[in-house]
Amino acid sequence: MRPTVHDIAAAAGVSLATVDRVLNQRPGVRHVTREKVETAIREIGYVRDVAAANLAKGRTYSFVFIVPASDNSFMHGLNAEVMAAVARSPVERTDIRTVEVPAFDPTALAAALDTLRTERPAGVALVATDAPEVRDAVDRLVQDGIPVVTVVSDLTGSQRHHYAGVDNIAAGRTAARLLGRFLGGAKGDVAVLAGSMLVRDHRERLEGFAAVMAEEFPGLSILPVIEGRDDPDMAHMLVSDALSKRDGIIGVYSLGAGNRGLIRALKEKSVDRALTVIAHELTDHTRTALLDGTIDAILNQDAGHEVRSAIRVLKAKADGLSVIDAQERIRLDIFLKDNLP
Amino acid sequence: MRPTVHDIAAAAGVSLATVDRVLNQRPGVRHVTREKVETAIREIGYVRDVAAANLAKGRTYSFVFIVPASDNSFMHGLNAEVMAAVARSPVERTDIRTVEVPAFDPTALAAALDTLRTERPAGVALVATDAPEVRDAVDRLVQDGIPVVTVVSDLTGSQRHHYAGVDNIAAGRTAARLLGRFLGGAKGDVAVLAGSMLVRDHRERLEGFAAVMAEEFPGLSILPVIEGRDDPDMAHMLVSDALSKRDGIIGVYSLGAGNRGLIRALKEKSVDRALTVIAHELTDHTRTALLDGTIDAILNQDAGHEVRSAIRVLKAKADGLSVIDAQERIRLDIFLKDNLP
DNA sequence: CCATTTCTGATGTACGTAAATCAGATTTTT
DNA sequence: AAAAATCTGATTTACGTACATCAGAAATGG
Structure with a gap:
């Protein structure tokens, strides 16, 4: 059986409340005690049960997708995939909202990003327009502790956590x-x-x-x-x-x-x-x-994969978990007549 | 907020216990009452919280991977991916076990499959060898209500639920x-x-x-x-x-x-x-x-994707959920010098 | 050394669901 | 009409974690 918080408490010789304080980085634990608990966590190989944790928190991840209002098939497809994710969202404890911004308008995009600083969503995904003001706005979000991933188009030099798109x-x-x-x-x-x-x-x-x-x-x-x-x-x-x-x-x-x-x-x-x-x-x-x-x-590039990958990564960042890199690499599909899906 | 079992009970004018009986197909509910509850479920759009359900059940999915003992790079890679999945398994409430069978030996494979009928794992994934006895053994597992997916190599004419591999x-x-x-x-x-x-x-x-x-x-x-x-x-x-x-x-x-x-x-x-x-x-x-x-x-074909897809599908089948088809389609990768990962 | 601050333990409730028990209400059988 | 079988409701406990409260212990300050 998987170890639980009770097992840590027993192993470290402290109470459940103390373990909880350490796990959730709450104050009120002496340095030595904290270390004792952390050692116990490592030794018995405890991993937090994210499902139970989220249940207890009553948490729903609120994510925002910022997409350009471009009128071409690809962006329509991307939008459709985001909508599909929205449709699935209740099942996955996510609450996804999309924000449309004018295409190729760095100022509007930066403004939209700054608006989100006050809203503090659990994560932001955006189709980046490559401009300094956008980069700065993204960095501000990241500084505020909000996970940010770029989709389709990356933003070099920024602090974004991840890029879900092709090379x-x-x-x-x-x-x-x-x-x-x-x-x-x-x-x-x-x-x-x-x-x-x-x-x-x-x-x-x-x-x-x-x-x-x-x-x-x-x-x-x-x-x-x-x-x-x-x-x-x-x-x-x-x-x-x-x-x-x-x-x-x-x-x-x-x-x-x-x-x-x-x-x-x-x-x-x-x-x-x-x-x-x-x-x-x-x-x-x-x-x-x-x-x-x-x-x-x-x-x-498979827009559906990009959207799902972005959501997975945002979720992982929000939970402080790591992602499976190979799974999140967006591949360049090559289609000939014969291998169309 | 998402509706819960309590909301159904209130809406249908029955008790929680009755809702539970309907949801989990337990006996002891009159036909008319059952329909009343089912209508309420549809009307308020209830979806079971799988995370909470699995927590309550204390469930861990026990899956079995049957892989051929072939000594080539591809099978080694596949094995490595299964092992990686095993390493992640505690986090995902899965308990994955691998069984090695001699390559290209339908009899051995069929025997291994039949052994699993008594074990009753929550799902079975296998690299199929295309032979009648294997097909029959797979069908027996499926008849027993155990989800079965083929990986890499399919088994035509069988009742397997899914094939995680390329065309x-x-x-x-x-x-x-x-x-x-x-x-x-x-x-x-x-x-x-x-x-x-x-x-x-x-x-x-x-x-x-x-x-x-x-x-x-x-x-x-x-x-x-x-x-x-x-x-x-x-x-x-x-x-x-x-x-x-x-x-x-x-x-x-x-x-x-x-x-x-x-x-x-x-x-x-x-x-x-x-x-x-x-x-x-x-x-x-x-x-x-x-x-x-x-x-x-x-x-x-990306063995990692195949393994992860197989697990996702098995989990979905075990939970009675549907899968995102596009996500589970295993793509044929075409690599030239320039797009190597 | 006492007062204060900081730390720790004990305990309880909550999240949404599963599952069990027992009592009471229906229906069916005799 | 009584007995038996079947259905339904109410209630409780549990899963693993988060979070709050309160009491008591230890450390710190003056």
């Missing part, structure tokens, strides 16, 4: 190698469609992509990045234009969201030429395009 | 497409190294691989399968031999374990020719080979 440099590198290998030894141009170079994940993906292209596939040259602002119509126009003007294009890497316009443009041009295309994010549109051959591979 | 046909198909695309339009022979065609996962991988090869890459022809029994030395010998005899070989698919021998053989031959190689299972050896270019891609 975007690795994603870009992987895209480059896939594209390069799929193109065999062919020489030509590669078009890159991004949302905006102001967003950290997009910058990182491009960085990784360009690095591998330069190192390993000198026959392929990257054209100036097309910024489609994650907008289908804009992407359609820009990509159509590029394909018309440059017939040296043999490959496309779409590292942002809003692939609907890209796919439309590709289909229009596909009659006269064969292109190898790698895109990010599995949505209904990209899935269909992968199956009909318009896209050759999709790199994906 | 091996999809894995084979994915390998074929990767290999085909990496080889560009080249024509030539493809060697396939398997452990044994008696193992279901290997058969399925080959099936998927052959299907896509036939459909999409008519220029590539698959040579007769080399069965290396997952043994490094045997694999080394057979692969060396094949590479010497057939210089039309331009691609290799290793769908089994024991890649050490394969890698050695490839390195010996790599001086005179370039081969494109896809292998299964990420181990120290395959990782090194991927990084140095001997292998071009690795398909992997």
Whole structure:
């Protein structure tokens, strides 16, 4: 049987109340007594029964998710996953609330974070916009003792406890190698469609992509990045234009969201030429395009995993427990026609 | 606040004891009363607090993992993950025990399963060997009301509640497409190294691989399968031999374990020719080979995820709860040089 | 050395559920 | 109509922990 607080008390030769004071870091225990108890805890290998503890506390973890009000499939998917978590929340003793902030607006995000300092939730998850004021606001929350995790997009240099998202440099590198290998030894141009170079994940993906292209596939040259602002119509126009003007294009890497316009443009041009295309994010549109051959591979991050992982980590931090690192590593999914979920 | 049993009792106009009888399917409740209580439960949306229930029951889930005594990296890894789960088990109110059975021995496996019928653990996880007697033994356990999940290798036609493993046909198909695309339009022979065609996962991988090869890459022809029994030395010998005899070989698919021998053989031959190689299972050896270019891609199943998923599912079944399907889908990892964990 | 402060023990209640017991109320059987 | 069987209610204890209260012990200050 698992040791309980009673066993510690007996082992340390103190009363239950003292053990409780030590365990919950309450005052009123002499230093030597405290050490005696701590030794006993270690020796008999006591681990607090979190379920019983939470029951006694009547605790519910109140978490806040801050998500950008972006109108693209990925953010919709992320939102849906947060909502699914909200639906499950009563069972898991969590009380999850979402806060929407304008996309790519550091000031608004920082303000939202500062509001939470007074609310003191048990944890905060946010899709970070990479800016100094956001970093500072996050650090203030952390200083206040509130667990903070970033989701999808990280915040380098901040004190956030955890990042639940993929390694975007690795994603870009992987895209480059896939594209390069799929193109065999062919020489030509590669078009890159991004949302905006102001967003950290997009910058990182491009960085990784360009690095591998330069190192390993000198026959392929990257054209100036097309910024489609994650907008289908804009992407359609820009990509159509590029394909018309440059017939040296043999490959496309779409590292942002809003692939609907890209796919439309590709289909229009596909009659006269064969292109190898790698895109990010599995949505209904990209899935269909992968199956009909318009896209050759999709790199994906599973929003559901990211949300669940963020919650697990926040819970663990709130309870002062450790997490299973391997379980919380968000993987880069590579989908071909054959391994779609 | 979440409704409790007291709220149901009040709402249904019955006592706590009656509610308890209904909730735990104990006898002694008239049909009409039972329905009254059940209506109240639905109406106020009561969900049992599993943590409190397990605390009251003093319950610990006793699970049994049946793993084959195979001496290869993958099974060692799987074992390590089970051991890690055992180490965490006190915290999670689980008591996990492992049973080793000889590999590929249906009779021994069936016997081990039947032994468990008398023990009545709260759940059983097994790496299945695909044979009728195993299927029957599993069905007997299920009939006895014991949750059963298969791990890594499934058991078709059985009543097992869940399979925590990858879709091996999809894995084979994915390998074929990767290999085909990496080889560009080249024509030539493809060697396939398997452990044994008696193992279901290997058969399925080959099936998927052959299907896509036939459909999409008519220029590539698959040579007769080399069965290396997952043994490094045997694999080394057979692969060396094949590479010497057939210089039309331009691609290799290793769908089994024991890649050490394969890698050695490839390195010996790599001086005179370039081969494109896809292998299964990420181990120290395959990782090194991927990084140095001997292998071009690795398909992997994460043993840690499989074990944790199996435990989660068993727990949910034991508690009569539902699982989050998306979370329990074991994904096929595709690793290139750039996205190694 | 007494008064005060700080520490420790003993005890009880609570969290939400499980499970047992016993008394009383129904229904069914004889 | 009485006896037996079945159902229902009330109450209690327990699970492991948190937290509060109060009394008494030990240490500290003056």
